[in-house]
Amino acid sequence: MTRWQDSKGSADMMQSFVSWKNRLSNDLTIISGVHYTHFLLNNSNAIEPRLGVKWTANKRSTFSLGAGMHSRIESVSTYLYNELQPDGTYQYLNRDLDLSKSIHGVLGYNFSVNENLYVKTELYYQHLYNMPVHNDSNSYQSLVNSSYGIPYIDLVNEGTGRNYGVELTVERFFNKGYYFLLTGSLYKSEFEALDGITRSTRFDAGYASNFLFGKEWTFGSEKNKAFALNTKVTLIGGNRYTPVDLEASQAAGHTVYQTDQGFSAKGDPIFFTNIGVTYRIDKKRMTHAFKIDVRNVTNNRARIREWYSDRTQSIQYDTQLSMIPNLIYTLKF
Numbered sequence: 001m002t003r004w005q006d007s008k009g010s011a012d013m014m015q016s017f018v019s020w021k022n023r024l025s026n027d028l029t030i031i032s033g034v035h036y037t038h039f040l041l042n043n044s045n046a047i048e049p050r051l052g053v054k055w056t057a058n059k060r061s062t063f064s065l066g067a068g069m070h071s072r073i074e075s076v077s078t079y080l081y082n083e084l085q086p087d088g089t090y091q092y093l094n095r096d097l098d099l100s101k102s103i104h105g106v107l108g109y110n111f112s113v114n115e116n117l118y119v120k121t122e123l124y125y126q127h128l129y130n131m132p133v134h135n136d137s138n139s140y141q142s143l144v145n146s147s148y149g150i151p152y153i154d155l156v157n158e159g160t161g162r163n164y165g166v167e168l169t170v171e172r173f174f175n176k177g178y179y180f181l182l183t184g185s186l187y188k189s190e191f192e193a194l195d196g197i198t199r200s201t202r203f204d205a206g207y208a209s210n211f212l213f214g215k216e217w218t219f220g221s222e223k224n225k226a227f228a229l230n231t232k233v234t235l236i237g238g239n240r241y242t243p244v245d246l247e248a249s250q251a252a253g254h255t256v257y258q259t260d261q262g263f264s265a266k267g268d269p270i271f272f273t274n275i276g277v278t279y280r281i282d283k284k285r286m287t288h289a290f291k292i293d294v295r296n297v298t299n300n301r302a303r304i305r306e307w308y309s310d311r312t313q314s315i316q317y318d319t320q321l322s323m324i325p326n327l328i329y330t331l332k333f
Contacts, residue, residue, distance in 0.1 A: 011076045012040040019050075027056045037071050037099065041079055044098045046071040064108040071099040074132060074143055077150045094132070098157045100143070101130040120169040131159030133193040140262035142193045145202040161191035161201065174214070181212040200263050205237035205270075228278040238267030241305040244315050249308035256308070268302035270320055286333035295324040 019033030031052040038045040050068030057063060079097060082090040108122040132155040134141035142159045143151060165187025172180050189204040214230040240263040248256040258264075276293040303317040 010040075011073075011079065013073060014038045014040065029054045035068075035070075039073050039099060041076075042096050044096075046099050046101060060112045062110040064106075064110070066106040066108075067104065069101065069103050071101045073099060074146075075150075078132070078143070078155070081150055081152065083152075083154075093154045094151075097132055097155055098130055100128070100132060100157070103127045103129075116175045117170075117172045120171075122167045124163075124165060124167070126163040128159075128161035128163070128191070130157045131161060131191070132157055133159035135194070137194045137196075140193045140195050140197065140199060140259065142191050144191045145263070156194075159191060159193050161189070163187065163189045177217065178213070178215040180214070181210070183211075184209040197262075200240045202240050202263055204240050204263070208234075208236045210234050224282040226278075226280045226282070228276075228280065230276040230278070232274040234270070234272055234274075236270045238269050238302065239304060241265050241267060244306050244308050246308065246315060249310075250313055253310050254308065265306070267304040270302045270304070271298075271300050272296040272320065273298055286331060289328075289330045289332075291326075291328040291330070293326040293328060295326070296321060297323060299323040 015035070015037050017033055017035040019031060022030045022032075024030060031054075033050050035048040035050060036045070037048070046069070048069040048071060051066070053065040055063045074097065079095050080092065081094055082092050085091050104124070104126050106122055106124045108120065110118060110120045112118045128144060132143040132151075133139070135154040135156045139153075141151075141153060142161070143155070144159065144161050165185055167183065167185045170180075170182040172178075185208045187206070187208075189201040190198055191201050192198055211233045212231070214228065216226050216228040218224075218226045242257045242259070242262050243265040245256045245258045272295070274293070274295050275297050276291060278289055278291040280287060280289045299322055301319040301322060303319055305318045306315050307318070308314075309316045
């Protein structure tokens with residue numbers, strides 16, 4: 001049995017910031033500031049200047065501009081990963097990793113149709129640098145693609161990447177018994193590891209959209225009872241994954257990936273609809289609510305990644321979660 005983790009200690013992070021708000025006129029506001037991050041586990045730190053500008057062109061139109069530097073720590077397990085050495089001791093390979101860093105830029109436009117409805121669009125670009133990647137010039141592994149687990153590899157802060165795209169939002173606030181929200185995004189997400197090849201990240205789905213709608217009816221002699229219907233419809237382009245090498249997997253008896261084709265394959269588009277129905281009773285001192293919530297009501301099963309089954313000698317697929325019904329009761333007092 002291989003021991004991966006056997007560590008005790010703390011991994012604290014300190015953050016501080018200072019900001020200045022300058023209202024140059026009734027229509028133009030500038031907010032500038034500096035954010036500081038210090039990771040006490042290895043004393044890595046970052047000083048991050050940030051700037052925001054808001055210009056109100058008229059009563060309905062507002063333009064905004066934002067730019068700044070940001071940083072983050074990885075999961076604590078990344079820093080505490082230790083590996084057995086030839087002399088029988090364990091060494092922390094990634095304990096001294098620096099902070100992952102990025103530079104953000106956003107340009108936005110907001111149009112108020114009326115007091116309850118607005119439209120917003122944003123263009124954004126994010127440059128990633130100092131990203132932890134596998135310390136191997138032939139490897140495509142980067143923590144920019146990490147979503148869970150412990151990276152059992154030696155890491156260095158030499159990776160890069162970028163995210164850019166456009167987003168559109170149309171929102172109606174709750175009024176006269178209903179609301180809705182429509183969002184759409186077209187985007188690109190790329191990275192480079194030590195192999196120097198530009199690849200799509202795991203999350204480079206290309207597009208994403210959501211539609212939320214809710215309606216509430218009140219009734220009863222005191223209008224203290226309500227029936228509500230809420231729904232959410234989501235469509236996301238398939239996430240990326242590394243394809244399986246079937247012949248090599250059959251020979252090895254376990255999953256072997258085509259490492260020269262990192263994240264070149266794309267899963268099915270992910271579509272799901274959630275529906276919630278609520279019956280609520282409002283009393284002077286408490287509120288009862290009974291809710292039926294069904295996730296993925298159409299039971300879509302998009303393929304999201306593949307793996308090799310030695311039992312069937314074939315490629316198998318993981319899929320999105322099937323339909324999940326929930327019955328919920330809440331009491332507020």
